[in-house]
Amino acid sequence: MREKKPRTVLMSKWTKTKVLLGSKMARPFIPDTRRFNKSTLRMMLNSYSMVYVKPEVGTFGNGVIRVEQIKSGGYTYQLETKVSKFKDYDSLHSSLQQITRKKSYLIQKGIHLVKYNKRCFDIRVMVQLSPKGKWETTGLIGRVAHPGKIVTNYHSGGKPMDVKRLLATHLSSSEMEKVIRTLNDLGEGTGKFLHNKYPGFRQIGLDIGFDRTWTPWIIEVNTNPDPYIFNQLTDKSMYHKVMKYKRAAK
Ligand SMILES: Nc1ncnc2c1ncn2[C@@H]1O[C@H](COP(=O)(O)OP(=O)(O)OP(=O)(O)O)[C@@H](O)[C@H]1O
Ligand SMILES: [Mg+2]
Structure with missing residues (x-):
């Protein structure tokens, strides 16, 4: 069944999980x-x-x-x-x-998230429908939990951080490129899958956390992701791209 009202549906993390389990590609990375x-x-x-x-x-x-x-x-x-x-x-x-x-x-x-300076982190993957109609990863940003907290959200004191700087504390540059490719593929695959079911969706934000084996667990898929987190980075190129695609989607 096709659903045309993306803003009023998929608020429930339960419904979202059930929908995403229908994706063969995403399923192995969705925590029980x-x-x-x-x-x-x-x-x-x-x-x-x-x-x-x-x-x-x-x-x-x-x-x-x-x-x-x-x-x-x-x-x-x-x-x-x-x-x-x-x-x-x-x-x-x-x-x-x-x-x-x-x-x-x-x-x-619970995923035992990889740490940075003893603080858990996960990665927000912003995926948007390009002006040409293709799902594209437009932004990647690390989110490091406030010391002593168990969530990485910016509004809960989490610190946004350049993803390469963050990953470089654990991985070689070729390992890092591989991890980034995996994030992009997972994001774009999920975007396409959801768009098929809910054609109104034009952008999603995946919260992806890694465990010690570098398995990319999809902690949550946000269907109305905040683009402004990307404005926290010194390099504004991602922010500008995210905003450009967001405007084109209107
Ligand atoms: N299963 C889990 N294992 C490890 N960490 C988790 C898990 N679930 C949540 N977290 C941590 O808690 C944070 C918040 O959880 P989640 O994204 O599910 O809810 P939320 O942030 O309140 O929702 P929204 O992203 O819609 O604002 C995650 O970004 C992650 O850092
Ligand atoms: Mg979240």
């Missing part, structure tokens, strides 16, 4: 995601030890919680900079239940 409830949380913690619990509809990293099962026993979770500890599963769950009972939350396999 479930709806929040007591038995699913227990199952997910048993499988992954670390999970993210987040609002089904949310922005700016608000309300995003990192939950961990400790090897030596017990559980912790972190919301903003506050860490809470629990001896058993029931007390963990009842505390989370207090936070999550007012709206719908999801549980996602």
Whole structure:
């Protein structure tokens, strides 16, 4: 079925995940995601030890919680900079239940993100329909979490950073080129896939995080991505291109 109202649909991270799982190309890179409830949380913690619990509809990293099962026993979770500890599963769950009972939350396999100066980072991949009608990666930017936080969002104190500078702290230049090609391919493939289903979409922003094996996990696909983050870089060429394509899409 074709959907023509992109701004009113796909706000839900749950719906977005289900749609994206239909893409053969993207599917292997989508972390296991479930709806929040007591038995699913227990199952997910048993499988992954670390999970993210987040609002089904949310922005700016608000309300995003990192939950961990400790090897030596017990559980912790972190919301903003506050860490809470629990001896058993029931007390963990009842505390989370207090936070999550007012709206719908999801549980996602936690990715142990590669770090920069001990701070987690992920990469925003901006993909836009070019004036010639081709999906093109127009911007890549690193987002380094605020020290002591578990989200990388700019509005939660994350620091935007030149992607090559960031990756060069871990990779050789040929490895880096390969990783950048992978990001571009994943972004453009996802753009094409979504455009097929929802022809109204003309730009998307993927949040991609790497684990220690450099697997590019798609943490989220934003369907109304903020172009202004690219204005944070000293080199304005990406920002200008993003804005040019954005204007052409109107
Ligand atoms: N499964 C995960 N593993 C590791 N880190 C995660 C995971 N889920 C979220 N994060 C971190 O938390 C940040 C915020 O999560 P997410 O993008 O899902 O929500 P949001 O930012 O509130 O939504 P939006 O991007 O629409 O504003 C991510 O950019 C990432 O840094
Ligand atoms: Mg996000």
